[in-house]
Amino acid sequence: MEEKIGLGIELKNTVDYARFLDQQDPLRTFRDKFYIPLVNGKEAIYFTGNSLGLQPKAAQDYVLNELEDWANYGVEGHHFARNPWVEYHEMFPAMLSKITGAKEEELVVMNQLTVNLHLLMTSFYRPTKERFRIICEAKAFPSDQYAINSQVKLHGFDPEDTIIEVAPRSGEYNIRTEDILSTIEKYKDSTALVLFGGVNYYNGQVFNMPAITNAAHAAGAFCGFDLAHAAGNIELQLHNWNVDFACWCSYKYMNSGPGGVSGVFIHEKHFAQTDIPRLAGWWGHDKESRFKMDKEFNPIPTAEGWQLSNAPVISMAVHKASLDIFEEAGMERLIQKSKALSKYLFFILDEINKSGAEDFIEIITPRNENEHGCQISMLMLKDGKKIYEELKKQSVIADWREPNVIRIAPVPLYNSFEDIFRFGEILQSCRN
Numbered sequence: 377m378e379e380k381i382g383l384g385i386e387l388k389n390t391v392d393y394a395r396f397l398d399q400q401d402p403l404r405t406f407r408d409k410f411y412i413p414l415v416n417g418k419e420a421i422y423f424t425g426n427s428l429g430l431q432p433k434a435a436q437d438y439v440l441n442e443l444e445d446w447a448n449y450g451v452e453g454h455h456f457a458r459n460p461w462v463e464y465h466e467m468f469p470a471m472l473s474k475i476t477g478a479k480e481e482e483l484v485v486m487n488q489l490t491v492n493l494h495l496l497m498t499s500f501y502r503p504t505k506e507r508f509r510i511i512c513e514a515k516a517f518p519s520d521q522y523a524i525n526s527q528v529k530l531h532g533f534d535p536e537d538t539i540i541e542v543a544p545r546s547g548e549y550n551i552r553t554e555d556i557l558s559t560i561e562k563y564k565d566s567t568a569l570v571l572f573g574g575v576n577y578y579n580g581q582v583f584n585m586p587a588i589t590n591a592a593h594a595a596g597a598f599c600g601f602d603l604a605h606a607a608g609n610i611e612l613q614l615h616n617w618n619v620d621f622a623c624w625c626s627y628k629y630m631n632s633g634p635g636g637v638s639g640v641f642i643h644e645k646h647f648a649q650t651d652i653p654r655l656a657g658w659w660g661h662d663k664e665s666r667f668k669m670d671k672e673f674n675p676i677p678t679a680e681g682w683q684l685s686n687a688p689v690i691s692m693a694v695h696k697a698s699l700d701i702f703e704e705a706g707m708e709r710l711i712q713k714s715k716a717l718s719k720y721l722f723f724i725l726d727e728i729n730k731s732g733a734e735d736f737i738e739i740i741t742p743r744n745e746n747e748h749g750c751q752i753s754m755l756m757l758k759d760g761k762k763i764y765e766e767l768k769k770q771s772v773i774a775d776w777r778e779p780n781v782i783r784i785a786p787v788p789l790y791n792s793f794e795d796i797f798r799f800g801e802i803l804q805s806c807r808n
């Protein structure tokens with residue numbers, strides 16, 4: 377089997393060429409592992425894996441197994457289910473370590489994303505009178521903005537002069553790394569935490585996580601990342617980059633279902649400090665003595681020590697179904713295909729622009745393949761909303777963002793080169 381998809385020197389905007397690329401794709405059969413939604417009786421061109429990944433067909437069996445074990449064993453399922461519930465979450469770190477570049481002890485799956493952001497900020501945003509600022513990206517995902525804002529207020533600070541946002545320069549769409557680094561330098565004596573996304577949800581820009589982490593540490597601050605749009609999408613080396621903490625949701629690129637469980641990374645260097653401030657719960661307590669129900673909290677000396685509650689097994693069963701697919705596909709092959717898909721998509725969009733006197737679309741996602749993942753954001757220069765509605769009618773499931781942006785994210789597990797070709801055809805017909 378051919379392991380690399382060779383786009384060749386000359387890309388072609390033809391269905392034959394798209395199919396030729398699909399034939400070479402070592403991951404082409406993975407599409408069959410997912411339910412592709414139908415629109416007007418036709419398989420959709422599903423480009424919103426960045427928002428809600430598709431359902432793995434196996435997910436229903438994984439969930440049914442847990443329901444059966446619950447029916448058959450009742451409470452005994454905690455120990456005698458096929459995958460005992462007491463340690464259900466312990467299956468995940470081995471799989472997630474390959475997706476996130478972390479050691480297994482540094483990973484835990486629990487709660488949901490915004491909850492975990494709060495838990496992690498409780499430990500890693502500890503402002504003092506001198507060092508109280510948080511540096512983040514302008515236009516962060518709203519939930520992150522609310523979480524940061526409320527944490528700042530909880531500590532008695534004024535968000536106005538506490539939260540420093542780094543924005544793109546005027547006339548630009550992406551935030552320059554040099555501007556992030558110089559902002560950290562500028563506030564180096566007063567910054568407690570640098571908290572960025574790994575990939576910006578709006579324009580798809582991948583941030584330079586190792587450079588940001590180094591700069592934060594040089595300034596004496598902690599550094600964390602919200603990886604909602606990065607996990608399962610781009611290469612991550614959280615341990616080696618020396619990131620302090622990160623969290624992500626599992627329902628975007630990781631296909632684990634609406635409201636699915638969230639993942640957390642905490643660097644092992646923080647495990648020795650057992651009195652690190654945290655909001656504790658019984659599932660974070662030492663496993664040997666957990667059921668002795670002692671009064672004193674004695675945290676597990678790994679990321680698991682941040683757990684609060686026992687594992688939501690039904691939701692985790694879907695996560696397991698999905699991660700088993702990632703395990704089989706392998707992150708390296710996924711990233712390789714993702715890069716080929718987006719290269720082809722850039723080409724098709726350029727072709728559409730070239731077909732008229734004036735540009736029709738402005739791509740606001742960086743073109744450099746290390747600065748974008750699956751998602752490409754198109755700023756529609758004319759009739760954006762109308763085009764979006766027309767795409768929908770023609771069975772393209774994309775995503776509209778005010779004021780004028782259509783986000784599309786062909787993902788390597790279930791999208792094909794032919795999806796991209798057909799999308800191009802439809803978009804071109806909207807232009808004509």
Ligand SMILES: *Cc1c(COP(=O)(O)O)cnc(C)c1O
Pocket residue numbers: 488489490491517519520573577602604605625
């Ligand atoms: C999707 C997303 C969220 C959603 O948060 P939930 O707690 O899972 O509802 C938060 N932050 C970012 C950056 C996201 O992309």
